[in-house]
Amino acid sequence: MTAVEKIAAWLLAxxxxxxxxxxxxxxxxxxxxxxxxxxxxxxxxxxxxxxxxYAPFPRHFLNTVMLVTMILGAQLVLCTLAGFAFARFDFxxxxxxxxxxxxxxxxxPEVLIVENYRTMARxxxxxxxxxxxxxxxxxxxxIFLLRQTFKTIPRELEEAARVEGCSWLGVLWRxxxxxxxxxxxxxxxxxxxxxxxxxxxxxxxxxxxxxRPLTVGLAIFGAPExxxxxxxxxxxxxxxxxxxxxxxLLFQRQFMQSFMQAGIK
Amino acid sequence: MxxxxxWLLLTPAAILLVGFTHYPAVATLADSFFSAGTALRPSxxxxxxxxxxxxxxxxxxxxxxxxxxxxxxxxxTSIALAxxxxxxxxxxxxxxxxxxxSYFTPTVLPMIAVANLWLYFYTPQIGLLDKVTGxxxxxxHNWLGNPDTVMGCVIAMxxxxxxxxxxxxxxxxLQSLPPELEEAARIEGASRGYxxxxxxxxxxxxxxxxxxxxxxxxxxxxxxxxxILTKGGPDNASNLLLYYVYQVAxxxxxxxxxxxxxxxxxxxxxAFAVLQFRMIERRVHYx
Numbered sequence: 001m002t003a004v005e006k007i008a009a010w011l012l013a014x015x016x017x018x019x020x021x022x023x024x025x026x027x028x029x030x031x032x033x034x035x036x037x038x039x040x041x042x043x044x045x046x047x048x049x050x051x052x053x054y055a056p057f058p059r060h061f062l063n064t065v066m067l068v069t070m071i072l073g074a075q076l077v078l079c080t081l082a083g084f085a086f087a088r089f090d091f092x093x094x095x096x097x098x099x100x101x102x103x104x105x106x107x108x109p110e111v112l113i114v115e116n117y118r119t120m121a122r123x124x125x126x127x128x129x130x131x132x133x134x135x136x137x138x139x140x141x142x143i144f145l146l147r148q149t150f151k152t153i154p155r156e157l158e159e160a161a162r163v164e165g166c167s168w169l170g171v172l173w174r175x176x177x178x179x180x181x182x183x184x185x186x187x188x189x190x191x192x193x194x195x196x197x198x199x200x201x202x203x204x205x206x207x208x209x210x211x212r213p214l215t216v217g218l219a220i221f222g223a224p225e226x227x228x229x230x231x232x233x234x235x236x237x238x239x240x241x242x243x244x245x246x247x248x249l250l251f252q253r254q255f256m257q258s259f260m261q262a263g264i265k
Numbered sequence: 266m267x268x269x270x271x272w273l274l275l276t277p278a279a280i281l282l283v284g285f286t287h288y289p290a291v292a293t294l295a296d297s298f299f300s301a302g303t304a305l306r307p308s309x310x311x312x313x314x315x316x317x318x319x320x321x322x323x324x325x326x327x328x329x330x331x332x333x334x335x336x337x338x339x340x341x342t343s344i345a346l347a348x349x350x351x352x353x354x355x356x357x358x359x360x361x362x363x364x365x366x367s368y369f370t371p372t373v374l375p376m377i378a379v380a381n382l383w384l385y386f387y388t389p390q391i392g393l394l395d396k397v398t399g400x401x402x403x404x405x406h407n408w409l410g411n412p413d414t415v416m417g418c419v420i421a422m423x424x425x426x427x428x429x430x431x432x433x434x435x436x437x438x439l440q441s442l443p444p445e446l447e448e449a450a451r452i453e454g455a456s457r458g459y460x461x462x463x464x465x466x467x468x469x470x471x472x473x474x475x476x477x478x479x480x481x482x483x484x485x486x487x488x489x490x491x492x493i494l495t496k497g498g499p500d501n502a503s504n505l506l507l508y509y510v511y512q513v514a515x516x517x518x519x520x521x522x523x524x525x526x527x528x529x530x531x532x533x534x535x536a537f538a539v540l541q542f543r544m545i546e547r548r549v550h551y552x
Contacts, residue, residue: 001353001356001357001358005353006358006359008353009353009354009358009364010360010364012350012353012368013363013364013367013368014367016367016368016370016371016425016429017367017370019371019379019382019383019386019425020370020371020374020382022382022393023382026385077277078277078278078281079278081274081275081277081278082274082275082277082278082279084274085270085271085272085274085275086275089267089270089271089274090267090271091267091268091269091270091271091272091275092268094271097275097279100282100287101278101282103286103287103538104282104286105538106482106534106535106537106538106541107286107290107531107534107535107538108486109285109286110486110507111485111486111507111527111530111531111534112285112286112289112290112293112527113510113511113514114293114296114510114514114520114523114524114527115288115289115290115292115293115296115524115527116285116289117514118292118520119284119285119288119289134281134285135281135285135286137281138277138278138279138280138281138282138285140282143278168270193373196375197373197374197375197376197377198375199375199376199377199489199492200488200489200507200511203492204511204515214375215375215377215378215489218375218377218378218381219377219492219493230385233381233385234381234382234385236381237378237381237382240375240378241373241374241375241378244373244374245370245373245374248370248373249366252366252369255369255373256365256369256433256436259372259430259433260433260434260436260437261437
């Protein structure tokens with residue numbers, strides 16, 4: 001690698017983090033310094049205080065955490081069962097069923113907002129957290145990922161457990177699930193960051209503070225017509241992304257490896 | 266027994282998949298042949314009327330064109346950048362972990378937050394972009410308010426958000442390439458450029474195609490930023506198909522027409538799906 005390339009790589013890196021660094025600058029300084037870079041400008045937390053007061057952040061946080069946990073919990077159970085069925089059972093119609101599952105990789109629930117909204121209205125689930133989560137619970141991506149992982153587990157292990165008198169579900173729980181732990185971790189990280197950040201469907205199906213997740217709250221808060229100044233918007237944005245960003249910075253290696261693993265399969 | 270067990274295990278996921286993917290897809294198609302029902306006038310079969318309206322709708326053609334330019338503007342650049350990033354981060358580079366972190370960080374941010382941050386760059390006069398161009402004596406410009414520049418602004422932001430994500434796939438692929446290849450090339454005296462174009466790049470072809478398909482799908486379902494930055498404006502200059510679906514369904518409350526637009530979107534996505542299935546089948550052989 002030449003010196004020029006090294007410098008270019010670094011310049012690009014600086015360019016890439018600068019929007020985020022800039023948000024930090026604006027959020028931690030009084031509004032009058034938002035666009036002027038004076039290294040000795042006074043630091044302040046007032047913007048965070050204001051932002052916290054403008055929007056019901058604790059409620060949005062709670063909603064997002066509930067949403068993300070509920071989706072992940074359901075996904076782990078449903079995708080494990082379905083992935084196991086596809087990996088180890090030679091049932092009639094399996095290949096067609098699998099192709100139908102994979103269809104969801106391209107036609108994701110956010111494309112079908114009109115019809116899914118209607119379904120939620122019929123089920124009485126509009127403006128509920130369950131309503132936001134339900135379309136995502138049977139995740140084709142999760143089923144595919146677990147099927148691929150389960151397929152790599154040697155059959156001998158399963159047969160040994162069967163000889164010991166394990167039921168099918170026992171085999172799944174005692175042999176397959178523990179051996180697929182890295183896949184579960186990778187999938188969990190991808191799923192949590194996806195749903196923490198998801199916006200369109202939650203926007204469509206919610207209409208009150210009690211159910212709106214962070215992204216939707218942030219969109220209302222940051223809309224230009226709300227008249228909130230830039231420093232406060234920066235602070236609010238940082239509040240909203242902080243948990244995920246901190247988690248990412250702490251476990252960045254794990255995060256990137258998870259995305260890689262999920263991508264290779 | 267295996268048939269029963271197989272289907273039993275599959276049932277919970279299958280119900281939800283059918284309920285929220287297959288049924289709505291079919292129902293959307295059916296709805297596109299009916300008029301939107303109101304309290305006074307129930308919906309009735311109208312044949313291809315909605316499609317005729319679609320063909321006459323200048324906004325529809327505009328958003329389709331916009332989507333095409335959005336895809337063309339974001340995909341090649343972010344893939345090229347992603348590959349470059351991956352090559353750099355995979356090579357010996359001082360502070361490599363930090364550089365990799367910088368490239369990847371935009372990926373974990375929600376698009377809404379990203380749009381909030383970038384909105385300010387594009388603000389006339391006080392925004393960062395105007396400040397920078399102002400240094401060169403360029404007069405202030407309303408970047409997001411001008412139909413000629415708004416798409417470029419949205420594209421630049423999307424590239425920033427996506428390149429680091431695609432980098433990860435290239436990085437994974439690069440790390441799985443056998444190191445002997447590079448050693449052999451070095452012994453043979455091949456230049457780095459030659460090695461890249463003749464060995465690395467062809468070997469990365471499956472990754473490139475995988476990323477390409479994903480990027481294409483993304484360019485049709487990524488509309489979150491429009492809610493913050495432009496609301497599709499000015500004059501639909503930055504509107505995209507899915508955002509238009511949202512507007513028609515939830516602002517103009519014309520669900521029948523929204524269904525018709527969704528059918529177009531589904532057809533496009535299905536076409537990409539077929540493409541991807543073909544690719545998986547053939548496993549993309551390199552020469």
